[in-house]
Amino acid sequence: MRYLKPHFYDKFVCTAGDCPDTCCAGWQIMIDDASLEKYKNVQGEFGKRLHGSVNWEEECFCQNERRCAFLNDENLCDLYKALGPDALCDTCRLYPRHTEEFEGLRELSLSLSCPEAAKIILSCKEPVRFLEEETDEEDDFDEFDFMMFSRLEDTRDVLFSVLQDRNLPLTLRMAACEQLAERYQICMEEGREFEIDDLLQECERHHREGTLREFISESLSEKGVDAASFHQWEWQKEELQVLYGLERLRPEWDQVLDGAEKWLYQGSKEEYFKICEEFHRMYGALSSHKEEWENLGEQLLMFFVYTCFCGAVYDDMVCSKLELALFSVRWIQEFLIVRWMENGKKLSMQDVEELSWRYAREIEHSDDNLNALEDWLFGMYAPEGCMLEDE
Numbered sequence: 001m002r003y004l005k006p007h008f009y010d011k012f013v014c015t016a017g018d019c020p021d022t023c024c025a026g027w028q029i030m031i032d033d034a035s036l037e038k039y040k041n042v043q044g045e046f047g048k049r050l051h052g053s054v055n056w057e058e059e060c061f062c063q064n065e066r067r068c069a070f071l072n073d074e075n076l077c078d079l080y081k082a083l084g085p086d087a088l089c090d091t092c093r094l095y096p097r098h099t100e101e102f103e104g105l106r107e108l109s110l111s112l113s114c115p116e117a118a119k120i121i122l123s124c125k126e127p128v129r130f131l132e133e134e135t136d137e138e139d140d141f142d143e144f145d146f147m148m149f150s151r152l153e154d155t156r157d158v159l160f161s162v163l164q165d166r167n168l169p170l171t172l173r174m175a176a177c178e179q180l181a182e183r184y185q186i187c188m189e190e191g192r193e194f195e196i197d198d199l200l201q202e203c204e205r206h207h208r209e210g211t212l213r214e215f216i217s218e219s220l221s222e223k224g225v226d227a228a229s230f231h232q233w234e235w236q237k238e239e240l241q242v243l244y245g246l247e248r249l250r251p252e253w254d255q256v257l258d259g260a261e262k263w264l265y266q267g268s269k270e271e272y273f274k275i276c277e278e279f280h281r282m283y284g285a286l287s288s289h290k291e292e293w294e295n296l297g298e299q300l301l302m303f304f305v306y307t308c309f310c311g312a313v314y315d316d317m318v319c320s321k322l323e324l325a326l327f328s329v330r331w332i333q334e335f336l337i338v339r340w341m342e343n344g345k346k347l348s349m350q351d352v353e354e355l356s357w358r359y360a361r362e363i364e365h366s367d368d369n370l371n372a373l374e375d376w377l378f379g380m381y382a383p384e385g386c387m388l389e390d391e
Contacts, residue, residue, distance in 0.1 A: 001134065001136075002104060002132060002133070003108060003133045003135065004107045004130050004131070005108035005109070005130065005131055006108075006130055006131075007128065007129040007131055008121070009108055012110055012114075012116060012117055017074055021115055023095055024068040025066055026066055026361065027366075028058075028060045028061075028063075029089070029091050030059060030091055031054065031059050031089045034090075035088075035089035036056070038087070042083070053070060077092070096111035096113065097111075098307070100307065100311065102144070102310065102313065103139060103146055104139065109303070109306060111364060112357060112364065113361040113364050114357065115354070115357050117357075118353045119353050122352060127298075128299070145313055148193075149310065155180070155184060156310060158180065158203055158207075160305070162212070163302060163305065164302070168212065170298065171285075172212060172213065173298075174326055177228070178326060179215065179216050180199070180203050180215075181323070182319055182381075184319070185383060187199065189383075231273065236330075236334065237265050239331070240257065246362065246369040246372060246373065248362070249369075250361060253361075256335055256358060263337075263338045264338060275341065276337065279337045279340055282340075283340065283347050284333075300325075300329045304324060304328050304329070305322065305325050308321045319381065320374045320375075321374070323377040323380075324373065324377055332359050335359065336351065339351045339355060
C-alpha cells in the first residue's frame with residue numbers, strides 16, 4: 001500500500017480549548033462499530049449519560065442545538081475528560097486528518113475546515129511537496145478503473161506543475177488548468193481517452209516553452225464564461241444564489257453570504273469593479289502584497305486539487321472537480337473583499353484563515369452540498385456536449 005501526504009501533514013496538533021471554533025458542532029458525528037461496542041459496555045452514571053447521548057439507529061452522537069451532546073460550555077469534550085483519549089471514536093480521533101482511498105493508495109490530507117489546519121495550509125510559503133511511503137498492507141477493492149486513475153494521477157501532476165509555477169500570474173495558471181481539465185473531459189465524452197497522453201504532453205510543452213497563453217486560446221471554451229476568471233459580476237450574482245440554496249451547516253454562514261449580497265451585488269456593476277480594483281491595489285494582485293496574495297491562492301488551489309481531482313475515477317466528472325477548486329478560490333477571495341469592507345478596509349491573516357475554514361465547513365462536510373455544487377458547476381462550465389450520467 002502506498003501512502004501520500006503533504007509535507008506539512010504531521011505538523012498538526014489540536015489546540016483544544018484555544019481553538020476559535022469547535023469541530024463538535026454543526027455536523028453529524030458518526031461513530032464507528034468498534035466504538036459503539038465499547039460505549040455499550042460503559043457502566044455507572046457516566047455510562048447512563050453516554051447510552052442516552054448516542055443515536056444507536058443512526059450510529060452517531062445526539063446533538064443539542066446542533067452541538068454534540070458531550071461538548072461542554074468550554075468547547076471541550078466531556079467524553080474525553082471522563083474516559084480518556086482511547087474512548088474517542090474514529091471521527092473525533094482522526095479529524096482533521098482525512099483519507100481518500102484508491103486501489104493500492106491512501107491519500108492523506110488535513111481538512112481546511114479546521115482552523116488550525118487552515119492556518120498550517122495557508123501559512124505555507126514554499127511549494128507543497130508530497131511525501132510517499134509504502135507498507136505491506138493490502139486492500140480489497142472489487143472494481144476499480146486503474147487505467148483511468150493512472151491518467152488522473154498523471155494529469156494532476158501536470159496541474160500541480162502549472163499551479164506551482166510562481167513565474168506565472170495566478171490567473172494564467174488557473175486558466176491553463178481549467179482548459180486542460182475541459183479538454184480531458186471532451187476526450188472522455190467522445191471516447192478518445194487514448195489522446196489524453198498527447199494532451200498532457202501538449203500542455204507540458206507549452207508550459208516548458210512559455211506559451212501557455214497559446215494553449216489556453218487554442219482550447220478556450222466557447223460558452224463565454226470560465227471559472228478561472230475573477231470578478232465576473234453577472235455570473236457571480238447567479239453563483240451567490242446557488243450558495244444560498246445549499247444546506248446550511250452553521251448559522252454564521254448566512255452572515256457571510258448576506259455580506260456579499262450587501263457589499264458587492266446590490267449596487268451597480270461599475271461600483272462592484274471599483275471596489276475590487278481598490279481592494280487589489282491595497283491587498284491583492286496590484287499591491288505590494290501581490291506575492292503573498294498569489295501564494296494564498298496557490299495553496300488553496302493545491303489543497304482542493306489534491307483532495308478532489310482524482311475522485312473523478314468514481315464518477316467521471318473530471319471537469320467539475322477542477323472547476324470546484326477554481327470556484328472555491330474565487331469565492332473565498334470575494335468573501336475576503338467583503339470582510340475588508342466590513343472592517344473599514346482592513347484585512348488580517350486571521351480573516352483569511354477564518355473565511356477559508358468557514359467556506360470549507362459548508363462545502364466539504366455536506367455530501368448534499370458538495371454534490372449539488374459539482375452538478376451545477378458541471379452544467380455551467382463543462383464543455384458543450386458533456387452530460388451528467390443521469391441526463
